[in-house]
Amino acid sequence: MAQSGMAQQSGMAQQAGDASRGLHLFMADGCYECHGTVGQGGVGPRLAPDPLPAGAIAAYIRKPTNVMPPYVESVAGDQDVRDMQAYLASIPQPRPLKDIPLLAP
Numbered sequence: 001m002a003q004s005g006m007a008q009q010s011g012m013a014q015q016a017g018d019a020s021r022g023l024h025l026f027m028a029d030g031c032y033e034c035h036g037t038v039g040q041g042g043v044g045p046r047l048a049p050d051p052l053p054a055g056a057i058a059a060y061i062r063k064p065t066n067v068m069p070p071y072v073e074s075v076a077g078d079q080d081v082r083d084m085q086a087y088l089a090s091i092p093q094p095r096p097l098k099d100i101p102l103l104a105p
């Protein structure tokens, strides 16, 4: 991650993250405690599948609006957020209800 701050900023939207590093960070930073190990939600809202773009996640976690603690850039940098977003994006969709016999309409 020998990129300058500028390069990281401008690459925020396009660059793909590293999902396995993202999984590690999601656990190490404690996101899972409130959002669930697969982003399914808990105290905090569901984050996956279909996570927000990395830029939106970064903007939110730096200045959360309510009970979530803030994560400043020195704690979760842009590359870290991109990797966590890649992890969340790698979480598969749940099976549709019609494929689960007990829940099929």
Ligand code: HEC
Pocket: 026, 029, 030, 031, 032, 033, 034, 035, 043, 044, 045, 047, 052, 056, 057, 060, 061, 064, 065, 066, 067, 068, 069, 071, 076, 084
């Ligand atoms: C102490 C519990 C807690 C922890 C730890 C936590 N969150 Fe949250 N998060 C919340 C809650 C609660 C909300 C709902 C809004 C609020 O209260 O700020 C939220 C909201 C969010 C949102 C906005 C979701 C939306 O749909 O608007 C994102 C993105 C998010 N968290 C990501 C993260 C990430 C990434 C981490 C780890 C770096 C993390 N959170 C750690 C509790 C937590």
